[in-house]
Amino acid sequence: METLQLLSSNRSFGGWHRRYQHESEATGSTMTFAVYMPPQANDNNRVPVLYWLSGLTCTDENFMQKAGAQRMAVELGIAIVAPDTSPRGEQVANDEGYDLGQGAGFYVNATQAPWDRHYCMYDYVTSELPALIEANFPVNSRRSISGHSMGGHGALVCALRNPERYLSVSAFSPISQPSQVPWGQKAFTAYLGDHQASWKEYDAAHLLANVTNDSSMIPALVSQGLADEFLQEQLQPEALQDAAKATGYPLTLERHEGYDHSYYFIASFIEQHMEFHSRVLCQS
Numbered sequence: 001m002e003t004l005q006l007l008s009s010n011r012s013f014g015g016w017h018r019r020y021q022h023e024s025e026a027t028g029s030t031m032t033f034a035v036y037m038p039p040q041a042n043d044n045n046r047v048p049v050l051y052w053l054s055g056l057t058c059t060d061e062n063f064m065q066k067a068g069a070q071r072m073a074v075e076l077g078i079a080i081v082a083p084d085t086s087p088r089g090e091q092v093a094n095d096e097g098y099d100l101g102q103g104a105g106f107y108v109n110a111t112q113a114p115w116d117r118h119y120c121m122y123d124y125v126t127s128e129l130p131a132l133i134e135a136n137f138p139v140n141s142r143r144s145i146s147g148h149s150m151g152g153h154g155a156l157v158c159a160l161r162n163p164e165r166y167l168s169v170s171a172f173s174p175i176s177q178p179s180q181v182p183w184g185q186k187a188f189t190a191y192l193g194d195h196q197a198s199w200k201e202y203d204a205a206h207l208l209a210n211v212t213n214d215s216s217m218i219p220a221l222v223s224q225g226l227a228d229e230f231l232q233e234q235l236q237p238e239a240l241q242d243a244a245k246a247t248g249y250p251l252t253l254e255r256h257e258g259y260d261h262s263y264y265f266i267a268s269f270i271e272q273h274m275e276f277h278s279r280v281l282c283q284s
């Protein structure tokens with residue numbers, strides 16, 4: 001069993017919010033993650049897990065402190081796991097920009113130096129972290145995934161590439177086609193180089209447009225605020241809708257008048273997203 005170092009522990013809605021550090025094989029660095037465990041979880045009652053991927057500049061703390069998801073996690077009997085958004089530390093490559101390097105891992109496996117040494121967030125999120133969680137906490141192997149902005153992109157890509165590992169996927173204001181927008185182009189150029197084929201492996205709209213098998217389709221919900229300052233330039237959720245229409249993918253895109261890119265938007269609709277996931281996560 002891998003060693004987990006407990007960083008903090010807070011009682012919340014009868015359950016526990018805890019933060020941990022561990023040495024990650026995938027990233028070759030210390031990684032931090034947070035777990036919210038509802039009170040009904042124990043070895044005789046293992047609960048499903050919603051993985052949450054945060055956006056640019058975030059740590060494991062933003063969602064847990066701002067989204068207000070704990071009350072619903074208790075009501076529905078779901079654990080929440082929120083990893084950091086990148087490897088961190090003095091030995092880990094970084095950039096001055098908020099949209100590259102530490103806090104901006106983009107949930108890819110980097111192939112270009114100096115990033116390839118530690119930036120393997122795709123493997124970390126899809127393989128190492130779930131294995132670690134399932135070995136150390138009272139959870140079962142029923143998983144769903146959600147995220148915001150860069151994390152919305154990450155959630156969609158992880159689920160579209162691994163439909164057997166997740167039962168449902170949702171996203172708030174995702175970077176829907178990163179290979180076509182400035183945030184994604186900057187990150188993919190640095191992490192993946194000029195290989196357009198590898199960019200496509202991490203482009204949700206492209207992946208969605210190329211799903212051919214009905215059995216690899218899982219329920220997908222995307223929520224987008226119409227007053228989002230990044231909507232036109234960076235997010236472009238209509239690309240997901242067009243791709244889903246073409247393939248018959250069960251994706252619902254909801255547009256919400258007046259909401260911006262912030263956690264005020266996420267907090268307003270997290271209950272709906274958690275109920276959406278619980279419909280498949282908590283089915284007996």
Ligand SMILES: N[C@@H](CCC(=O)N[C@@H](CSC=O)C(=O)NCC(=O)O)C(=O)O
Pocket residue numbers: 054055056057058062066098148149150151261262263
């Ligand atoms: N200009 C900002 C940009 C950072 C930002 O807006 N981050 C969002 C995610 S954006 C896409 O991935 C966020 O979630 N911020 C944290 C929060 O708690 O709101 C900057 O300079 O930081």
